[in-house]
Amino acid sequence: MITIGQLAGYVGVSTKTIRVYHDKGLLPEPARDASGYRRYGAKDAIDLIKIRTLAEAGVPLARIRELRVATDDDYQQALREIDDELTTRIRSMRAVQKRLRRLAAGQSVPLPTDVVAHLEHLADQGFSHRWVELQRDLWILVFATHPDRALDLFHxxxxxxxxxxxxxxxLDYDHAHDLVPDDPRFDDLARRIIEATRERYGSDEPPELDVTSEIPTLIQGTVNASSPAWRRLDTLIRAQLKM
Structure with missing residues (x-):
């Protein structure tokens, strides 16, 4: 027979935890010896290990108490279900761990990897740092609000x-950011953008210029708020679309 301290040390819990299990009816409280001390046997150690293992698996104490009196079949079925739940939680925690490591590496952008790679390549193509950050923010908004369409639009x-x-x-659009809104170059840039998009998409309205969609409203609203020059260019493009 062993003392409560010896039992706690062997199983790896505190004596306070054992007393809580006694109070909750999870672990029967043994009789005291002549000196008034509780004395525990091997069965108590086995039962305590079972309780501790279930508790560490996230099983509520009330559920553990139910399992203590369950039939063997019900107990085994419960263990299988708990194991499945743990597998799901482990998979989720591994995903969190990957995000944590990306955060530590300065890669905290919540976007698909091909989108992140695309954004990193923009600077090599001559786009400004301001444009790259704007595109990152826009894609975050699009993927958050329209996940079903975002990937197609990105491609x-x-x-x-x-x-x-x-x-x-x-690139010309990007570099027009700092122009004054009445710069005469906007008329030509707006015309070139309309011609190029109509040539690419034919008579169909391209998705980024479909004024009835929520996505371009979201995107263009963010873009226009970034620069009076871009806001002016958007006005010219919309005017020419109506012609």
Whole structure:
């Protein structure tokens, strides 16, 4: 027979935890010896290990108390269910761990890897740091609000930027950020953008210019708020679309 302290040390819990298990009816309280001390046997150690293992697996104490009196079949079925739940939680925690490691590495952008790679490549293509950050923020908004359409729209833009002529239009758009709103170059840039997009999409309205969609409203609202020059360019593009 062993004392409560010896039992606690052997199983790896505190004596206070054992007393809580006694109070909750999880572990029967043994009789005291002549000196008034509780004395525990091997069965108590085995029962305590079972309780501790279930508790560490996240099983509520009330549920553990039920399992203590369950039939063997019910007990085994419960253990299988708990194991399945643990597998799900472990998978989730591993995903959290990956995000944590990306955060530690300075890669905290919550976007698919191909989108992140695309954003990193923009600077190599001549786009400003301001443009790259804006594109990152826009894609975060699009993926958060329209996850079902975001990837298709991203691939469409990536194909657009693979065309040197169309990429130059985006570069010109980027570099127009600091122009005054009445700069005469806006008329020509707006015309070139409309011609290029209509040539690429034909008579169909391109997804990024479909004024009835929520996505371009979200995107263009963010873009326009970034620069009076971009806001002016958007006004000219919309006016020419109506012609």
């Amino acid at each position: 469409d833009q990536a194909r657009t930027l693979s065309d040197p002529a169309l990429r130059q239009l985006f």
